[in-house]
Amino acid sequence: MIRNFVLAGLAxxxxxxxxxxxxxxxxxxxxxxxxxxxxxxQGPSNPGFGVPNAQGVWGGFNVEVCRxxxxxxxxxxxxVEFVPVTTQSRFPALTNGEVDxxxxxxxxxxxxxTGVNRFNFPAIVFYDGQAIMVPRRLxxxxxxxxxxxxxxxxxxxxxxxxxxxxxRQHNMTFRPVVIEALDELRRAYDQGRCDIFTNDFxxxxxxxxxxxxxRDHVILPERISKEPLAPTIRQGDEEFTNIVxxxxxxxxxxxxxxxxxxxxxxxxxxxxxxxxxxxxxxxPGMGTxxxxxxxxxxxxxxxxxxxxxxxxxxxxxxxxPLGLERGHNNIWTKGGLLYAPPAR
Amino acid sequence: xxxxxxxxxxxxxxxxxxxxxxxxxQSILVVFVLVVVWxxxxxxxxxxxxxxxxxxxxxxxxxxxFAIGEGLIPFAPTxxxxxxxxxxxxxxxxIAVVGIILATLLGVALGVMRLSSNPLLARLVSGYVEVxxxxxxxxxxxxxxxxxxxxxGPRQALPLGPGMFLSNRGLKVPWVEWSPxxxxxxxxxxAGIVGAFIAARALQRRREATGDAPPxxxxxxALIIGLPFLTLAAQGFPxxxxxxxxxxxxxxxxxxxxxxxxALLLGLVLYTAAFIAEIVRGGIVSVYKGQWExxxxxxxxAPRIMRLVILPQALRVIIPPLTSQYLNLTxxxxxxxxxxxxxxxxxxxxxxxxxxxxxxxxxxxxxxYLTISLLTSGFMNWYNGRVAIxxx
Ligand SMILES: N[C@@H](CCC(=O)N[C@@H](CS)C(=O)NCC(=O)O)C(=O)O
Numbered sequence: 199m200i201r202n203f204v205l206a207g208l209a210x211x212x213x214x215x216x217x218x219x220x221x222x223x224x225x226x227x228x229x230x231x232x233x234x235x236x237x238x239x240q241g242p243s244n245p246g247f248g249v250p251n252a253q254g255v256w257g258g259f260n261v262e263v264c265r266x267x268x269x270x271x272x273x274x275x276x277x278v279e280f281v282p283v284t285t286q287s288r289f290p291a292l293t294n295g296e297v298d299x300x301x302x303x304x305x306x307x308x309x310x311x312t313g314v315n316r317f318n319f320p321a322i323v324f325y326d327g328q329a330i331m332v333p334r335r336l337x338x339x340x341x342x343x344x345x346x347x348x349x350x351x352x353x354x355x356x357x358x359x360x361x362x363x364x365x366r367q368h369n370m371t372f373r374p375v376v377i378e379a380l381d382e383l384r385r386a387y388d389q390g391r392c393d394i395f396t397n398d399f400x401x402x403x404x405x406x407x408x409x410x411x412x413r414d415h416v417i418l419p420e421r422i423s424k425e426p427l428a429p430t431i432r433q434g435d436e437e438f439t440n441i442v443x444x445x446x447x448x449x450x451x452x453x454x455x456x457x458x459x460x461x462x463x464x465x466x467x468x469x470x471x472x473x474x475x476x477x478x479x480x481x482p483g484m485g486t487x488x489x490x491x492x493x494x495x496x497x498x499x500x501x502x503x504x505x506x507x508x509x510x511x512x513x514x515x516x517x518x519p520l521g522l523e524r525g526h527n528n529i530w531t532k533g534g535l536l537y538a539p540p541a542r
Numbered sequence: 543x544x545x546x547x548x549x550x551x552x553x554x555x556x557x558x559x560x561x562x563x564x565x566x567x568q569s570i571l572v573v574f575v576l577v578v579v580w581x582x583x584x585x586x587x588x589x590x591x592x593x594x595x596x597x598x599x600x601x602x603x604x605x606x607x608f609a610i611g612e613g614l615i616p617f618a619p620t621x622x623x624x625x626x627x628x629x630x631x632x633x634x635x636x637i638a639v640v641g642i643i644l645a646t647l648l649g650v651a652l653g654v655m656r657l658s659s660n661p662l663l664a665r666l667v668s669g670y671v672e673v674x675x676x677x678x679x680x681x682x683x684x685x686x687x688x689x690x691x692x693x694x695g696p697r698q699a700l701p702l703g704p705g706m707f708l709s710n711r712g713l714k715v716p717w718v719e720w721s722p723x724x725x726x727x728x729x730x731x732x733a734g735i736v737g738a739f740i741a742a743r744a745l746q747r748r749r750e751a752t753g754d755a756p757p758x759x760x761x762x763x764a765l766i767i768g769l770p771f772l773t774l775a776a777q778g779f780p781x782x783x784x785x786x787x788x789x790x791x792x793x794x795x796x797x798x799x800x801x802x803x804x805a806l807l808l809g810l811v812l813y814t815a816a817f818i819a820e821i822v823r824g825g826i827v828s829v830y831k832g833q834w835e836x837x838x839x840x841x842x843x844a845p846r847i848m849r850l851v852i853l854p855q856a857l858r859v860i861i862p863p864l865t866s867q868y869l870n871l872t873x874x875x876x877x878x879x880x881x882x883x884x885x886x887x888x889x890x891x892x893x894x895x896x897x898x899x900x901x902x903x904x905x906x907x908x909x910x911y912l913t914i915s916l917l918t919s920g921f922m923n924w925y926n927g928r929v930a931i932x933x934x
Contacts, residue, residue: 286895293900314898336791346790348711353888354895358608362619365609373792374609375802376892377882382684386882389691390710391801393791 225435226271226489229298235271237264238283238297243381245404246513246520247303248280256280259513260301263323263429263446266499267299270445273491275502286354286378289315292432299442300430303401305356310430319428320443325526325535327421328360329399331406334414336393341420345370350383350392352376357397360423384408398425400514400522407519437489444488447538448496451477452505454529454538459504466497477541484541496541506536586901601897602627608892610884612800623893627903630889631910637803637885638872638914641810645871646864648811649818654848656823667819674816680877682813686805687881696792705785707793712804714786717797723780727770734769738762802883806875814871821863825856857929865922869915886910 229235239248239260248258265275281297288304291297303326304310306319332338341364351358353376365372375392377383387395388409397405399421406412429442452458455474457465466478475481479493486493503509507529514522528534556562590597602624610617613629614636656667674682691710694700699709705716718724742758749755774781786796829852837847876887886907894903 286891289895289898290900309898344791346792346794348792353608353892358892359896362607362609366619372609374611375882376611376884376888378879378891382880383882385688386691389688390695391691 223435223437225298225432226438226441228295229271229438233272234277234279235264235268235299236279236281236297237261237267238281238288238291238300238302239264240302241282241284241380243384243408244303244401245407246518247401247404248301250280257513259324259509260303262503262509262513263301264299266449266503267429267442267445269499269502270441270485270488270490270495273495273498284378284380285352288430289317289354292317292430295432298431298438302430303398303427304430305398305425306428306430307356316433318431318433318439319426320431320439321446322426322428323446324400324427326398326400326425326427328357328396328423328425329402329421330418331387331395331397331402331415332393332418333390334416338394338418341418341422342368342370344372344394346372347393348373348375348391350375350377350387350395352380352383352397353378355397356423356425361396364422380405398427400520403520403522440488441490444484444490444541445495445499447541448477448499449503449506449509450529450536450538451541452496452500453507453536454531457500457505459500459502459508462497462500473540473542590901597901599902601893601899601902604897606893606896608896610889611882612803612884623897626889626893627886627906630884630886633883633889634872634875634885634887634914637806637810637875637878637883641807641814641871641875642868644807644811645814645818645867648815649867650822652815652819653822653826656819657826671816671819674813675820679809679813679874680880683805683809683877683881686808687801690801690805696788699788699793705783705796707786710801711792712798712800714793714796714798716783716785716795718781719784721780721782723777726777727773727781730769730773731766734766737769738765741765800883802878802881805881806878806883809877810871810874813874814867817867817870818864821860821867822856825860826852828859829855854929855931858926858931861922861926861929865919865926868918868922872914872918873911 239256239258242248242250244258244260246258247260248256250256261280264278264280268278269275271277281291283291283297283300283302288297288300288302289310292300301323303324304319305326306322309315310317311319330341330344332344338344344365349361349372351361351374358374358376361372361374375383375386377386384395384405386392395402395405399417402417406415406417409415429446431438431442451473452462455471455477457474457478462478465474466480469475469478469480472481476484478497479485479495482493484493485491485495488495504512507524510522510524510527511517514520516523524532524534526535528536530537556566587597603622605620606623606626607619608626609619610626610629612633614632615625615629617625617629652667652671655663656671658664658667690712693708693710696707696709696711699707699711699714702708702713705714707714738761741761745755745758745761784795786793786798826848833851833855834847837851842850875885878885879888879891882888890903890907894900897903
């Protein structure tokens with residue numbers, strides 16, 4: 199909380215005292231020169247998406263997205279430095295160059311994409327929507343029955359804006375309790391400071407696993423917003439944008455084509471489908487086109503983490519504590535929204 | 543009678559003349575500061591232009607679209623960012639004013655107690671001071687917040703008295719519902735306070751002249767409480783009391799002190815009071831022991847010696863460091879970000895994040911803090927001047 203103020207202060211100071219420069223390719227060049235990708239992930243309390251293990255090694259869905267990008271750039275998933283950010287500190291951290299990319303459940307919105315923020319959202323990795331969690335004992339079944347509720351919410355999010363919109367639209371009042379540190383906020387909800395806790399559905403499911411009695415809480419059926427979550431980078435570097443976008447697309451394509459961690463080598467050896475041969479670098483050109491370390495970047499990524507569906511099931515799916523259904527986050531051929539432009 | 547001719551002053555080089563040298567150095571400094579500010583401004587503009595940004599205040603007028611938990615004036619998401627920041631500022635002032643008053647009262651009491659001849663009391667206080675001064679304030683805030691949040695929920699609230707409820711939603715107390723009929727009462731209160739001041743001065747003058755006068759306190763109290771009461775009575779008590787009742791999720795009616803406010807207030811007051819206690823103790827110890835002995839020889843009882851002889855002299859040692867404690871308390875109130883009390887920094891953070899206007903928001907907030915600090919120290923310096931020993 200103090201840190202993010204310092205960060206914002208640095209962002210401001212960078213304007214006042216920093217050098218004036220903006221060349222294309224500068225971000226990717228800087229990343230390559232440094233030898234590591236700096237990836238902003240949520241603080242250490244977001245199960246499924248990003249958590250450090252006992253040895254301090256980060257794992258989770260968002261974490262693997264960054265490692266996949268590192269493979270594309272360096273052909274090495276370990277060349278990532280993870281920087282924990284909060285909802286408030288993430289944007290100053292990105293603006294300042296403290297991180298190169300945010301992989302932190304950040305929603306792609308018009309104002310973040312344009313205007314004073316000037317960020318880029320190369321590809322959507324998760325289709326989410328805002329949801330509301332209530333203690334079971336309150337017997338609330340619909341978000342419409344929440345008039346007068348006290349609501350725990352994180353600042354600097356689309357969440358707090360949608361919340362205000364939703365209550366306004368339905369002529370209800372509420373009282374926000376706004377705490378930046380997710381752990382502190384969840385504790386306040388757990389202790390009963392708030393009647394309800396709101397966040398993106400997936401994040402809420404993740405937070406529920408950390409409550410003292412997860413079973414005592416239900417997530418209401420309404421989704422009160424659209425939250426397309428995407429890795430976020432600064433505007434102004436087309437090459438870096440390409441790498442991030444086509445890393446995500448490679449994961450999606452792999453699932454569409456049935457390429458998995460287990461069979462990727464075998465498929466690469468035997469595939470006749472030209473789309474698959476291009477994707478896996480059997481036929482050269484695609485990796486070079488996006489500026490990746492080599493043409494086999496997709497193959498290396500899938501070998502390391504599997505395709506999109508495998509990553510989803512490993513960290514977020516029905517067999518994890520989060521227990522998420524694929525829903526919108528399924529391949530378009532299976533009724534979901536995941537649809538990658540052709541790699542050709 | 544001989545006149546002494548003053549010899550014509552030998553011409554000194556201007557760098558040996560302290561006045562001229564001072565002037566020259568000051569001017570160089572001013573020019574230097576101006577150049578730095580000008581360069582910084584230019585650089586900032588260039589940077590912002592390079593990124594396609596336009597420095598501007600237009601965001602202040604746009605709707606904020608977020609809600610704020612509590613404030614001295616109403617705030618709805620349709621209100622502007624400017625108003626949101628103002629709500630934050632009022633919340634900062636609210637915690638600072640209440641905090642400073644309570645921390646001063648507690649700090650003075652603790653400081654005096656630490657010098658008590660009762661060893662148990664003195665030890666207890668010194669233990670308190672050491673523990674509180676040597677743990678981070680942020681941790682203390684988390685502790686208080688967790689304790690308050692561990693209270694039962696609103697449906698099991700602890701009744702503290704008629705219409706008063708304590709729960710993890712804060713402290714609810716009955717409150718007079720506002721109506722325009724209450725304006726005369728407010729004016730009566732103001733008149734009462736002014737009257738009390740005038741009366742106190744007159745009494746003081748009489749006491750100094752004749753050595754005797756009726757006690758000030760009852761008269762002042764009668765004015766301050768009596769006048770508004772009479773005004774109320776004359777209008778036939780137009781006020782209605784709003785009493786908290788449980789409705790739906792929470793209490794409605796009355797006013798509430800939120801858990802965030804209470805936790806922050808507790809934390810700031812207990813922390814700052816420990817420092818103030820040390821300052822007060824140091825001030826008292828600095829008064830020459832002969833003053834005690836002389837006062838005792840006059841037969842004054844100890845509490846009056848403290849109040850009439852020692853504290854007034856200790857004040858001039860106490861006030862300068864006390865001022866910095868007041869400034870600290872005000873600035874420390876920004877730690878409230880951690881427990882969600884919506885003061886200026888909290889609202890600024892959110893505003894910055896939602897608008898992306900880091901430079902503009904930081905400028906606003908830096909200026910506001912600077913102003914608060916200057917006003918506080920200005921006032922304290924003025925007060926210090928008044929209590930300073932006047933050489934006669
Ligand atoms: N998607 C929304 C909400 C993001 C959000 O609430 N993220 C939370 C939950 S995943 C988070 O990052 N918390 C971690 C933290 O702040 O430490 C946005 O981009 O504004």
